Amino acid sequence: MSGESKDPVKTICPYCGVGCGIQVAPGEEPGDMQFRPWADAPVNEGRVCIKGGAATEVVDHEDRLTEPLLKEDGEFREATWEEAYELIVEEMERIREEHGPDAMGFFGSSKTMNEENYLLQKLARRYGTNNVDNCTRMCHASTVWALRTSLGAGAMTNSMADLEQAADVFWIQGANPGEQHPIANSQYFRQAVLEGATVIQVDPHANKTTRSFEIEDTDRHMHLQLNPGTDIPLLNVVLKTVLENGWVDEEFVAERTEGFEHLEATLEDFDKEAAAEECGVPLEDIELAARKYAKANNAAIFTGMGMSQHACGVDNVQNEINLALATGNLGRPGTGVNPLRGQNNVQGTCDVGAMPNVLPGYQLVDDDEARESVEEVWGFEIPDEPGLTNVEISHAAGDSVHGLYVMGENPVMSEPDGNRVEERLEELEFMVAQDIFMTETAKYADVVLPATSWAERGGTVTNTDRRVQRMRPVQKVHDNTKHDLDILSEVGTRLFGEGFDFEDPEAVFEELRQVCPSYHGMSYDVLGEEGVHWPCYEPGDEGDPFLYEESFDTENGLGKIEGVTHQPPKEVPDEEYPLVLTTARLEEHYNTGTMSRRSPTLNRQHPENFVDVHPADAERYGIEDGETVRLRSRRGEIEVRAEVTDDIKEGVVWTTPHFAAASANRLTNDVLDERAKIPEYKAAAAEIDVGIEPADRGAADD
Ligand SMILES: Nc1nc2c(c(=O)[nH]1)N[C@H]1C(S)=C(S)[C@@H](COP(=O)(O)OP(=O)(O)OC[C@H]3O[C@@H](n4cnc5c(=O)[nH]c(N)nc54)[C@H](O)[C@@H]3O)O[C@H]1N2
Ligand SMILES: Nc1nc2c(c(=O)[nH]1)N[C@H]1C(S)=C(S)[C@@H](COP(=O)(O)OP(=O)(O)OC[C@H]3O[C@@H](n4cnc5c(=O)[nH]c(N)nc54)[C@H](O)[C@@H]3O)O[C@H]1N2
Ligand code: SF4
Ligand SMILES: [Mo]
DSSP, X not given: OOOOOSSOEEEEOSSBTTOOEEEEEOOSSTTOOEEEEOTTOTTTTTOOOHHHHHGGGGTTOTTOOOSOEEEETTEEEEOOHHHHHHHHHHHHHHHHHHHOGGGEEEEOOTTSOHHHHHHHHHHHHHHTOOOEEOGGGGTTHHHHHHHHHHTSOSSOSBOHHHHHHHOSEEEEESOOHHXXXXXIIIIXXXXXXXXXXXXXXXXXXXXXXXXXXXXXXXXXXXXXXXXXXXXXXXXXXXXXXXXXXXXXOHHHHHHHEEOHHHHHHHHTTOOHHHHHHHHTSOHHHHHHHHHHHHHSXXXXXXXXXXXXXXTTHHHXXXXXXXXXXXXXXXXXXXXXXXEOOOBTTHHHHHHTTOSSSEEXXXXXXXXXXXXXXXXXXXXXXXXXXXOOOHHHHHHHBTTTXXXXXXXXXXXXXXXXXXXXXXXXXXXXXXXXXXXXXXXXXXXXXXXXXXXXXXXXXXXXXXXXXXXXXXXXXXXXXXTTOBOHHHHHHHHHHHHHSSSOOOSSHHHHHHHHHHHOGGGTTOOHHHHTTTOEESOOOSTTOOXXXXXXXXXXXXXXXXXXXXXXXXXXXXSOOOSSSOEEEEEOOOTTOOTTOXXXXXXXXXXXXXXXXXXXXXXXXXXXHTOOTTOEEEEEOSSOEEEEEEEEOTTBOTTEEEEOSOOGGGOGGGTOEEEXXXXXXXXXXXXXXXXXXXXXXXXXXXXXXX
């Protein structure tokens, strides 16, 4: 489907949503590829973080899937593509006949291209179900919900370059750009800080963001080290301080917002002292932070997983929107509420409709007019009820869901309560896994399809500030692997005859832009090397560096303020499980580690999981730094090395989801935010056992 090149090829880093441009030089042997900087790449001007520089290491890894596999009597055997396709079609047809179309679930992949996710969601809808989702559900689903309903679009309100130039205060709550978006941090935000901007970090854990801005060593910056799950009370202290001191932007509130009275009423009897106590942060520190934010010329909020991954995730982000709207920090350069999107293509995967409630361009499936406009292009009827989300699909496996098609996701490790996910997947009648490696999830599949990797194929991806960029193929490594797009095209054509046969990714993009209004003005030629920001309704539209200058994209054009009150995590510490467990990431590893654990440069830094324990807790439990402990919750246990450090708050333990041998998700709680259905990865109750022999620690990671 796509040509190959001998010169270095300009493409996009396959890891995070910053969307850095890199070059890849083909080697003597296929797969012998090398990283080269791309000096004038639009986002990063040649700079990369440790992951971008090491990205080629996984392309030719010995563990790559190279042949289709079929499970027979519980064992995988190599098979031909023909056998694999026949079985997929036969089983998908059988499931629809026996149980109806909603008995299938489809997982799209934010590691794959826009064209591929577009085709996957079209396939699901042609099959007759809206049960299609992607990892955004576990990520920024709550942020997107709050932004979409209160401001208009589920994306960053401002762009990185705009923030660098104009913001005076960065309010970073539950995000760690120093490690998770390193080039955004070093290239954009750090520059602003060098020029005088102030950073206020709200996080229970000190990390490389704290250190990159030397937050602890200056009077200018602040780190509010709150207890996990107390973000609403903390922001309510900030908001009440703003109200008490007359720092509200009255004109902005009057002209551009609605609901301010509701916020006032919510805060009327709010007790700041008690709330600060609940947060575990001195009241005067929160008040000082409020002053710094409210008094800035332009203040920008960054919001990450520490806010979104709670059962109250939507309300967490709504409260950030409340703060920005009340102080008039929206619709101008250097302001806004900004989620730095996670995966390299999570923004695009959502844009193209790989979600149960929306079609391409966020058109609601239950909006008749929108649905009909897409049906006109597709030529078939689209189901009009929103489908199940990915965690709901896993939970329904064996009950209402009997078949699952997983393209490039690893739910056994990434979804909460992994032990339960494994039990549910066992109950499926049929499962396909399409990946570049044999993942912990693929082991449960009946058919495993070997996909080509990011460096072997072309397509487009959309980064965190809505820039759609082209990825270009370098060379194919294994003969019998196939591009995700070709696989979906073949499955779709065999199942439905027409609507899935495209000559190349560009042909798919041409159809995609017809049904996705914010991409309508783009084409491969127009994207060129610079890419184009959406919204791009007509050819020539350049997209906007910041949104909502004149009005919000809501029905009446007003931004929605709505006061919210504290909702403690669904599971709080008690006698049996007295610690708060929270989970987050490391710079050198990536999500479920399928790629980073196989990358020598990345894996060298942290070859195994660990748990951060505060010195006071270590003393109470009698834990020595470096000793192996058992960390357990009501759902499971893992054995990990304890790192005794005051980076973490007392009473809180902090670990990561990156390692198969001791995954955080053996422990996490699978309760969901009611509206956005995001799991509460960031707060559960846990206990530590000491006196564990290191030899017991469990098998090394594969
Ligand atoms: N190196 C690397 N980069 C990545 C990824 C990776 O795995 N590795 N993953 C990518 C993806 S998919 C995503 S979504 C992004 C995520 O990027 P971030 O949003 O930065 O994600 P996390 O590191 O999970 O969590 C951010 C912070 O939330 C804090 N936190 C925990 N609980 C709470 C709480 O209750 N309240 C508050 N205020 N903070 C809390 C954690 O201590 C952590 O510092 O990163 C992307 N980039
Ligand atoms: N405890 C805890 N759990 C979490 C989080 C947390 O903070 N704490 N964060 C959550 C978040 S934000 C996210 S985004 C999810 C991520 O959850 P997942 O998306 O399930 O995790 P990844 O490890 O990114 O999985 C991507 C998969 O795609 C495969 N892949 C890579 N390239 C390709 C390709 O070109 N084609 C195909 N077909 N496959 C490919 C990889 O090998 C890998 O198996 O995890 C969530 N889980
Ligand atoms: S910041 Fe993100 S996109 Fe840029 S090189 Fe690092 S991982 Fe890749
Ligand atoms: Mo994510």
